[in-house]
Amino acid sequence: MFLQAVEDPQSFQAEHINRLFNQFNIAAACILLLVVFLVIYVTTKYRRRHGDDSEGAPIEGNRRVEILMIGFPTVLLAWFFYKTLAVSSAVMPPVNPTRQPDIIITGHQFWWEVSYPRNAGTPNPANSPNYVITANEVHLPVGRPLLMELRSADVIHDWWVPQLGNKMDLVPGNKNYLWLNIRRPGDYIGACSEFCGQQHAWMRIHVVAQEPADFARWLDSNARNANPPADALARAGETLFQTRTCAGCHRIRGTPADGAAGPDLTHVGNRSTILTGLLSTNEENLASWIDHPQEIKQGSYMPSFMFSKDSIKAIAHYLEQLK
Amino acid sequence: MGTTIKIPEPSAPFPGLGVENAQGLLQWISAVDHKIIGVMYLLTSVVFLVLGGVLALLMRVQLAIPMNHFLHPEVFNQFFTMHGTTMIFFVAMPAIFGFAVYFIPLMIGANEMAFPRLNAFGFWLTFFGGLLLYFSFVAGGAPDAGWFNYAPLNERNYSYNHGIDYFAIGLLVSGIGSVATSINIIVTVLHYRVPGMALNKLPLFVWMIFVNSFLLLAAFPALNAALAELLLDRELNAHFFNTAGGGSALLWQHLFWIFGHPEVYIVILPAFAIYSEVFQVFSRKPIFGYAFVAASSVAIALLSFGVWAHHMFAVGLGDTVNSFFGASSMLIAIPTGVKIFNWIATMWGGKIHFSVAMLFAISFLIEFTIGGLTGVAFAMFPIDWQLTDTYYVVAHMHYVFIGGVISGMLAGLFYWFPKITGKYLDEKAGKWFFWLFVIGFNGTFLIQHVLGMIGMPRRVYTYPNLPWYGVLNFTSTFFAFVMGFSILLLVFIMRRAMRHGTPAGPDPWNAYTLEWATRTSPPPLKNFEDLPAVTSRRAWWDMKQQAVNPHPQTKNDDPI
Ligand SMILES: [Cu+2]
Ligand SMILES: [Cu+2]
Numbered sequence: 001m002f003l004q005a006v007e008d009p010q011s012f013q014a015e016h017i018n019r020l021f022n023q024f025n026i027a028a029a030c031i032l033l034l035v036v037f038l039v040i041y042v043t044t045k046y047r048r049r050h051g052d053d054s055e056g057a058p059i060e061g062n063r064r065v066e067i068l069m070i071g072f073p074t075v076l077l078a079w080f081f082y083k084t085l086a087v088s089s090a091v092m093p094p095v096n097p098t099r100q101p102d103i104i105i106t107g108h109q110f111w112w113e114v115s116y117p118r119n120a121g122t123p124n125p126a127n128s129p130n131y132v133i134t135a136n137e138v139h140l141p142v143g144r145p146l147l148m149e150l151r152s153a154d155v156i157h158d159w160w161v162p163q164l165g166n167k168m169d170l171v172p173g174n175k176n177y178l179w180l181n182i183r184r185p186g187d188y189i190g191a192c193s194e195f196c197g198q199q200h201a202w203m204r205i206h207v208v209a210q211e212p213a214d215f216a217r218w219l220d221s222n223a224r225n226a227n228p229p230a231d232a233l234a235r236a237g238e239t240l241f242q243t244r245t246c247a248g249c250h251r252i253r254g255t256p257a258d259g260a261a262g263p264d265l266t267h268v269g270n271r272s273t274i275l276t277g278l279l280s281t282n283e284e285n286l287a288s289w290i291d292h293p294q295e296i297k298q299g300s301y302m303p304s305f306m307f308s309k310d311s312i313k314a315i316a317h318y319l320e321q322l323k
Numbered sequence: 324m325g326t327t328i329k330i331p332e333p334s335a336p337f338p339g340l341g342v343e344n345a346q347g348l349l350q351w352i353s354a355v356d357h358k359i360i361g362v363m364y365l366l367t368s369v370v371f372l373v374l375g376g377v378l379a380l381l382m383r384v385q386l387a388i389p390m391n392h393f394l395h396p397e398v399f400n401q402f403f404t405m406h407g408t409t410m411i412f413f414v415a416m417p418a419i420f421g422f423a424v425y426f427i428p429l430m431i432g433a434n435e436m437a438f439p440r441l442n443a444f445g446f447w448l449t450f451f452g453g454l455l456l457y458f459s460f461v462a463g464g465a466p467d468a469g470w471f472n473y474a475p476l477n478e479r480n481y482s483y484n485h486g487i488d489y490f491a492i493g494l495l496v497s498g499i500g501s502v503a504t505s506i507n508i509i510v511t512v513l514h515y516r517v518p519g520m521a522l523n524k525l526p527l528f529v530w531m532i533f534v535n536s537f538l539l540l541a542a543f544p545a546l547n548a549a550l551a552e553l554l555l556d557r558e559l560n561a562h563f564f565n566t567a568g569g570g571s572a573l574l575w576q577h578l579f580w581i582f583g584h585p586e587v588y589i590v591i592l593p594a595f596a597i598y599s600e601v602f603q604v605f606s607r608k609p610i611f612g613y614a615f616v617a618a619s620s621v622a623i624a625l626l627s628f629g630v631w632a633h634h635m636f637a638v639g640l641g642d643t644v645n646s647f648f649g650a651s652s653m654l655i656a657i658p659t660g661v662k663i664f665n666w667i668a669t670m671w672g673g674k675i676h677f678s679v680a681m682l683f684a685i686s687f688l689i690e691f692t693i694g695g696l697t698g699v700a701f702a703m704f705p706i707d708w709q710l711t712d713t714y715y716v717v718a719h720m721h722y723v724f725i726g727g728v729i730s731g732m733l734a735g736l737f738y739w740f741p742k743i744t745g746k747y748l749d750e751k752a753g754k755w756f757f758w759l760f761v762i763g764f765n766g767t768f769l770i771q772h773v774l775g776m777i778g779m780p781r782r783v784y785t786y787p788n789l790p791w792y793g794v795l796n797f798t799s800t801f802f803a804f805v806m807g808f809s810i811l812l813l814v815f816i817m818r819r820a821m822r823h824g825t826p827a828g829p830d831p832w833n834a835y836t837l838e839w840a841t842r843t844s845p846p847p848l849k850n851f852e853d854l855p856a857v858t859s860r861r862a863w864w865d866m867k868q869q870a871v872n873p874h875p876q877t878k879n880d881d882p883i
Contacts, residue, residue, distance in 0.1 A: 088646070158712060
């Protein structure tokens with residue numbers, strides 16, 4: 001993967017902020033250079049010569065210099081404050097209360113719940129889903145302003161994808177919002193940026209930005225219920241999943257599993273990674289996660305179980321097929 | 324068997340600790356002399372600096388390479404919490420109070436603080452507050468929710484070991500000590516100045532600590548209230564901050580930062596105070612713009628109560644609030660800039676002596692400008708939305724805290740060590756220390772700006788192997804060890820100076836202010852026998868000029 005920096009903005013919001021940042025950096029560099037220059041100049045010019053024990057010039061101040069010291073920064077700051085307001089209103093315009101969010105992100109210790117409450121942007125609303133819910137991998141359409149609603153199920157988290165612009169906290173008891181207008185399709189990575197507990201480091205974000213048509217297709221396919229198990233091993237896996245507490249924490253649409261304490265697994269096999277990027281999705285990784293979750297992601301809220309090797313293989317096989 | 328221990332009166336301002344002197348330790352413990360208490364504050368600060376530094380180095384080892392397994396995440400989280408809490412409350416604060424209670428009476432020509440017992444009380448509260456905090460390590464786990472300890476993560480249901488209780492109690496205890504000492508300083512300055520020393524003739528060090536004490540008095544109640552509420556939440560199931568029970572997560576942030584931002588200035592103003600003395604003495608010139616330097620401290624102190632929500636730009640407070648706090652935060656740059664330029668102007672036309680103290684003051688000018696400028700970037704809140712809670716902010720605050728506060732304390736150490744102990748800190752070894760420290764510090768933190776800009780959040784115990792992450796983190800770790808090594812060197816330099824340092828005499832720097840007017844170094848238990856009335860801001864300098872030296876002295880007379 002390539003470098004994903006704030007200096008390579010890929011959304012309308014990030015571009016605006018980046019422009020402001022660059023302007024400020026130029027001014028800041030000038031001021032820093034001025035200070036460095038003055039310090040070097042003064043310390044070389046007025047260094048004490050060997051054997052000179054006299055006092056320095058008895059200068060106690062100079063009103064004109066002081067006025068300059070106060071006046072110049074004041075003007076500069078006033079200008080930047082004006083720019084700040086302009087960028088802020090471009091990046092975070094107020095939300096019309098009747099406007100429905102395009103996407104709702106709910107932070108959990110230590111994963112992201114992602115839901116699409118309406119079919120905005122799909123070319124054919126008639127047969128598109130009303131509601132899609134998934135986790136960790138966030139699909140978004142490019143080219144139009146999206147309204148994102150941010151909530152938290154437990155402690156404070158923070159949404160931040162550097163190339164997509166401003167971050168925003170997910171505060172329990174509050175609803176925050178964010179505007180997002182992505183320029184180009186691609187994979188963007190970010191991370192939870194408010195310390196939220198033991199696995200804060202592994203609460204990373206993966207945004208998949210897609211052309212509207214691709215996004216609509218993705219939305220459609222994710223509105224489907226889960227695939228029924230295709231072979232005997234997967235069927236065994238499904239039974240285990242439904243009967244051995246997994247169903248109490250995870251949802252698999254189209255089955256009785258309807259838990260909400262862990263990520264939705266309806267199409268977990270379609271997501272490129274699990275555990276917010278810690279492991280790539282394949283049967284082997286799924287098996288080792290189910291086998292010893294507390295060794296892989298210490299302190300996450302999935303308990304360790306005592307399964308036989310066969311049971312684990314069956315569950316992993318079943319989950320991997322949920323595409 | 325019925326024998327009572329006689330509590331000894333200290334016999335010297337720096338009583339020995341040796342075994343040959345059975346009551347050495349007891350003399351320290353029972354002391355109410357402001358000089359002994361000052362030294363104990365400073366020693367406390369050094370001990371906690373080493374502890375906090377070791378925690379930092381262990382964290383840097385964990386972060387040296389991607390996906391490292393050196394520290395368990397739980398342990399890492401405890402370490403960064405303890406590192407921040409230690410450095411602010413048990414390194415910066417005791418260092419400040421140490422210099423303040425040692426030198427304020429001396430600089431205003433007094434023989435004691437206004438309330439000597441309160442002074443000792445303040446110290447011991449700080450000391451035991453720190454011990455309580457560290458006791459958590461053996462009592463089931465240290466606090467692990469960060470030094471600003473956000474709700475509701477700090478509540479029982481998310482942090483169930485007792486670390487956070489120790490955090491709250493430890494800070495409450497030391498906070499009460501800080502308030503007591505501030506009151507003590509204010510009364511001392513108002514009431515015990517030598518005749519003729521009007522408030523506008525105070526040495527700048529005293530001026531700034533004086534202003535700072537008011538700041539502290541106003542700021543700590545918010546923290547203490549928040550901590551008391553947190554304890555009620557955790558121990559008695561109240562619901563101040565617990566969102567699950569209808570409390571407010573943001574209330575904690577407001578209370579914490581109403582304290583927390585002024586706290587940033589509480590630790591930086593005393594450093595400014597030290598620089599203001601060091602620049603004068605080693606440029607051989609009076610300060611440039613006394614009134615502006617003093618008034619800008621007052622301006623900073625007042626403004627600092629109106630900027631707290633700049634720590635909360637990303638919590639969704641809305642445009643109006645953000646604009647207000649953005650503007651007020653930007654305003655603070657003006658008095659701060661005034662100070663920087665006045666210090667440069669103080670050197671202008673001087674005869675600059677490159678002592679180690681002066682070197683730290685000069686490096687501060689540049690390092691603090693970097694930290695100050697990135698600070699202004701954060702006041703421009705759309706930039707804050709990108710960079711807050713990343714390594715960019717880690718870099719920013721270390722430029723302010725190390726480039727500003729710690730460098731100031733080190734300048735003060737090299738400047739005043741001869742007065743406190745009677746011995747010079749070796750200047751040659753000191754320069755080695757200076758360069759190692761400055762290179763280590765800048766090497767560690769300059770590149771962390773970049774890490775923030777390429778997306779690394781703060782407070783992560785590990786990170787995936789993304790482009791540049793490994794290299795930059797490894798470099799940072801390497802230079803952190805250079806800095807760690809320099810601190811070892813400093814401890815060694817201090818030990819050597821105490822044992823066989825060159826005797827310094829009462830006034831080694833040919834200085835300007837009254838602490839150098841005492842007959843000996845260290846000053847005698849009773850600081851002054853009598854002092855003539857003061858006529859200018861450089862009282863001791865005047866006395867030397869007019870040869871009305873109250874304590875005729877021979878150069879280099881060995882004080883001990
Ligand atoms: Cu987090
Ligand atoms: Cu602040």
